[in-house]
């Protein structure tokens with residue numbers, strides 16, 4: 122069992138003992154964690170805080186924004202813009218990048234986030250979460266442009282999510298494995314509950330939206346059919362299915378007990394590579410999963426190797442237990 126130390130102490134030790142993270146990155150991660158604490162408070166209030174329901178607007182994705190989507194976005198912007206560790210931010214809820222105002226010191230990091238993933242679950246009290254990714258601002262030129270954000274996921278220096286469920290739990294990597302911290306509301310701080318998280322390489326549990334089955338590509342259909350065939354089929358074992366329709370919650374289950382999560386390309390919109398976003402959903406989740414011994418591909422290549430061309434580009438996502446992800450990816454290349 123992990124020593125019950127605070128997130129602050131854990132990060133200081135990552136900085137001081139392992140020399141893994143510079144102080145500016147440690148400060149950034151502490152600010153993001155504090156923002157997640159604020160979002161958790163707003164989420165937990167629900168109807169009592171007047172924060173449920175829609176905001177009557179749409180985001181850049183053309184999706185109806187929930188009030189909490191906007192609140193979470195504002196909390197993250199306001200928490201991070203003044204600290205001096207960031208140059209700019211990007212969010213699922215904002216069309217363009219957000220430059221740190223000149224009245225504040227400019228930092229060397231870029232923060233990307235989905236402020237409240239799974240927001241269709243907000244009004245029905247099902248777990249939702251915040252996903253974040255940290256990149257270094259490219260050197261050699263003043264200012265920040267959108268192109269500075271277009272780095273492959275392998276360039277991330279930190280990634281994590283905070284799941285707002287029965288517990289509020291922050292899951293984080295800085296490239297030295299994955300650690301989990303649960304919010305102790307009495308102390309008001311995140312406390313280490315697990316470090317060196319490992320995802321089992323095999324699983325009997327898959328997560329996919331089965332209502333899209335008729336639209337799937339053949340390799341995905343083959344994989345799921347084999348799972349459904351159970352002990353009488355080629356896999357020789359029965360599988361279970363879960364679909365929370367909140368990526369953070371589905372991925373947290375996989376980080377906790379293994380499994381495979383799939384939101385693959387399908388025929389509904391052939392020109393769209395997938396539903397989920399590369400920069401602030403697939404990349405951070407893909408790195409966390411890899412750091413915990415799992416794998417993450419788009420069916421054909423490692424998610425973290427994809428060179429982004431647009432800030433809000435989408436991607437097909439297959440991630441989780443290594444042997445299952447490799448099987449599905451193999452089916453895509455005809456193995």
Ligand code: P6P
Pocket residue numbers: 238239240241330366367368369371384396397
């Ligand atoms: P569907 C939430 O809207 C989200 O972006 C992910 O969190 C989740 O995995 C997926 O979409 C759910 O999509 O089509 O099943 O509602």
